[in-house]
Amino acid sequence: MSQLRLPKRPDLxxxxxxxxxxxxxxxxxxxxxxxxxxxxxVLESMENSLREALQNLNRYPxxxxxxxxxxxxxxxxxxxxxxxxPENIWAANGSNEVILQILQAFAGPGRVVASFxxxxxxxxxxxxxxxxxxxxxxxxxxxSIDLAxxxxxxxxxxxxxxLLASPNNPTGTALQKAELEEILQLTRNTGxxxxxxxxxxxxxxxxxxxxxAYGEFRREDTPSALQLLKNYPHLVVCRTxxxxxxxxxxxxxxxxxxxxxxxxxxxxRLPYHLSALTQAAACGALAQSAEQMRQVQQIRSDRDKIVAxxxxxxxxxxPSDANFVFFGTFTDRHRIWQGLLERGVLIRxxxxxxxxxxxxxxxxxxxxxxxxxxxxxxx
Numbered sequence: 357m358s359q360l361r362l363p364k365r366p367d368l369x370x371x372x373x374x375x376x377x378x379x380x381x382x383x384x385x386x387x388x389x390x391x392x393x394x395x396x397x398v399l400e401s402m403e404n405s406l407r408e409a410l411q412n413l414n415r416y417p418x419x420x421x422x423x424x425x426x427x428x429x430x431x432x433x434x435x436x437x438x439x440x441x442p443e444n445i446w447a448a449n450g451s452n453e454v455i456l457q458i459l460q461a462f463a464g465p466g467r468v469v470a471s472f473x474x475x476x477x478x479x480x481x482x483x484x485x486x487x488x489x490x491x492x493x494x495x496x497x498x499x500s501i502d503l504a505x506x507x508x509x510x511x512x513x514x515x516x517x518x519l520l521a522s523p524n525n526p527t528g529t530a531l532q533k534a535e536l537e538e539i540l541q542l543t544r545n546t547g548x549x550x551x552x553x554x555x556x557x558x559x560x561x562x563x564x565x566x567x568x569a570y571g572e573f574r575r576e577d578t579p580s581a582l583q584l585l586k587n588y589p590h591l592v593v594c595r596t597x598x599x600x601x602x603x604x605x606x607x608x609x610x611x612x613x614x615x616x617x618x619x620x621x622x623x624x625r626l627p628y629h630l631s632a633l634t635q636a637a638a639c640g641a642l643a644q645s646a647e648q649m650r651q652v653q654q655i656r657s658d659r660d661k662i663v664a665x666x667x668x669x670x671x672x673x674x675p676s677d678a679n680f681v682f683f684g685t686f687t688d689r690h691r692i693w694q695g696l697l698e699r700g701v702l703i704r705x706x707x708x709x710x711x712x713x714x715x716x717x718x719x720x721x722x723x724x725x726x727x728x729x730x731x732x733x734x735x
Contacts, residue, residue: 367484374477374478374481376704377702379697379702381697381700381701381702382700382701382724383700383701383702383717383721383724383725384702385680385701385702385703385704385714385715385716385717385721385725386702386703386704386713386714386715387604387704387715388525388570388599388678388679388680388715389598389599389602389604389715390598390599390600390601390602390603390604390651390655390679391655391715391716391717391718391721392602392651392654392718393602394601394602394603394641394648395644395647395648395651397644397647398601398602398640398641398644398647398648401640401641401643401644402636402637402640402641403640404640405636405637405639405640405643406633406636406637406640408636409632409633409635409636410633412632413632413633415632416628416632417628417630417631417632417635418632418635419627419628419629419630421447421630421635422442423635423639424447424630424635424638424639425442425443425445425446425447426442427638427639427642427643428442428445428447428610428642429441429442429445430642431642431645432445432582432595432612434645434646435572435645435649436571436580436582436583438580438582438583438585440582440585440612443615443618444585444612444613444614444615444618445610445611445612445618446610446611446613446618446621446622447608447609447610447611447630447638448609448610448625448629448630449607449608449609449629449630449634450596450598450607450608450609451567451569451594451595451596451598451609451610452478452482452609453609453629454594454609454610454611455479455482455519455565455567455594456482456485456486457621457624457625458517458563458565458592458611458621459482459483459485459486459488459517460486460621460624461617461620461621461623461624462516462517462563462617462620463483463486463488463516463517464486464487464488465487465488466489466548467488467489467515467516467517467548468488468489468490468491468513468514468515468516468548469482469483469486469488469489469490469491469515469516469517469518469519470490470491470492470493470509470510470513470515470517470518470519470562471490471492471493471518471519471520471521472492472493472494472495472501472502472505472506472509472520473492473493473494473495474495474499474524474526474527474707474708475492475495475519475521475524475525476519476521476524476525476526476567477706479519482519488516488517489513491509491513491515493505493506493508493509495524495527498529498674499524499527499529499674499682500529500535501520501531501535501539503535503538503539506518506539506542507542510542510543510546510562511546514546514547514548514549514559514562515546515547515562516547516548516560516562516563517562517563517565518539518543518562518563518564518565519565519567520536520539520564520565520566520567521566521567521569522536522566522567522568522571522581522677523568523570523571523573523574523676523677523678525569525570525678525680526680526682526704526706526707526711526713527674527682527707528570528674528675528676528677528678528680528681528682529674529675529676529677530574530575530578530677531566531581532578533579533583533584536564536566536581536584537584539564540564540584540588540590540591543561543562543563543564543590544561544590545559545560545561546559546561546562547559547560547561547562547563548560561590562590563590563592563617564588564590564591564592565592565593565594566581566591566592566593566594567594568580568581568582568593568594568595569594569595569596569598569599569609570599570677570678570679570680571595571600572599572600572649572652573599573600573652573655573656573659573676573677573678573679574677574678575656575675575677578677580593581593582612585612585613585614589614589616589617590614590617591613592611592612592613592617593611593612593613594609594610594611595609595610595611595612596608596609596610597609597638597641597642599679600648600649600651600652601641601645601648602648602651603637603638603641606634606637606638606641607634608630608634608637608638655679655716658716658719658722659676659678659679659680659681659716661722662681662714662716662722662725662726663675663676663681665726666681666683669730669735670735671683671684671735672684672685679715679716680713680714680715680716681713681714681716682707682711682712682713683711683712683713683714684710684711684712685710685711686710686711686712686733687710689705689709689710689711689712690705691732692712692729692732692733693705693712695728695731695732696725696728696729696732699728699731699732700724700728701724701725701728703715703725
């Protein structure tokens with residue numbers, strides 16, 4: 357019998373699965389995890405919620421997860437001082453699925469998704485998986501957004517969606533409110549043209565998606581994009597419980613947006629896409645959000661100390677609004693990365709050549725990282 361040939365998608369030929377190295381080393385600072393597990397109070401709250409959910413595991417979960425949306429609404433009102441109706445919140449399995457659903461609903465074949473490099477390396481894969489065309493503009497040398505470049509991308513490509521990470525990954529830089537407002541004004545009619553009932557071609561807006569996966573770690577004077585939601589119906593703000601809540605293993609991401617955007621996303625979501633256990637555990641964690649914010653404050657403080665020490669040693673280190681630091685520059689960054697690994701410290705070789713990214717760990721892990729870096733780099 358001749359060997360069968362699988363009908364593989366031609367555009368996936370030669371591609372590799374996404375993923376940072378998963379190595380068993382003493383200090384892992386490569387994937388921007390919260391270095392602290394959930395506190396005992398948070399774990400107890402999650403366990404109580406899960407115990408209740410397990411009693412009804414023979415039933416399908418609430419496909420609209422209203423209780424979870426209400427809990428997220430209360431949390432955002434406290435964390436960002438922005439009142440958002442639960443109807444304007446949507447959740448999925450991690451912010452990865454949230455963004456994928458946005459592109460399923462608003463991008464697709466013949467449409468363009470845009471971002472600005474360097475930025476999160478999964479964005480091109482979301483576009484690929486939704487058969488969208490992905491284009492990038494360039495950031496400024498300090499990794500901030502170049503508004504002239506935004507205008508060029510909008511005029512040239514008329515994207516249906518722009519993805520803006522803030523704080524940006526891997527650089528840690530955040531959008532300023534004035535920058536985001538200008539982008540929101542620019543994108544009011546820069547999307548793909550659609551045919552009206554009378555046959556006339558009319559422009560649509562470009563959906564502006566601000567990915568705030570690291571939003572809780574922003575510095576005190578950095579506002580959340582959530583503040584602009586009421587004034588801009590084409591703005592979407594994404595968040596996650598993976599980072600600030602120390603719940604990367606939970607896989608719960610969410611977005612805040614207009615009702616019209618969420619109704620469009622509901623059309624493409626899989627039935628019962630959020631398990632009852634995910635919903636219950638997330639509600640339990642959110643009930644103890646004040647406890648988790650103490651961890652966040654510790655990580656913020658430690659991050660600023662690391663940035664200051666790197667700068668004192670003569671490294672370039674971008675002021676960070678995230679739970680990681682981006683630093684350089686090195687003529688051979690892989691040698692630095694390998695030298696740290698040999699000393700039991702795993703960081704990430706990502707972004708422009710010459711730069712490295714390290715997550716903020718516990719105080720002991722941070723000290724070990726800085727000592728290993730001194731040994732490898734000589735400063």
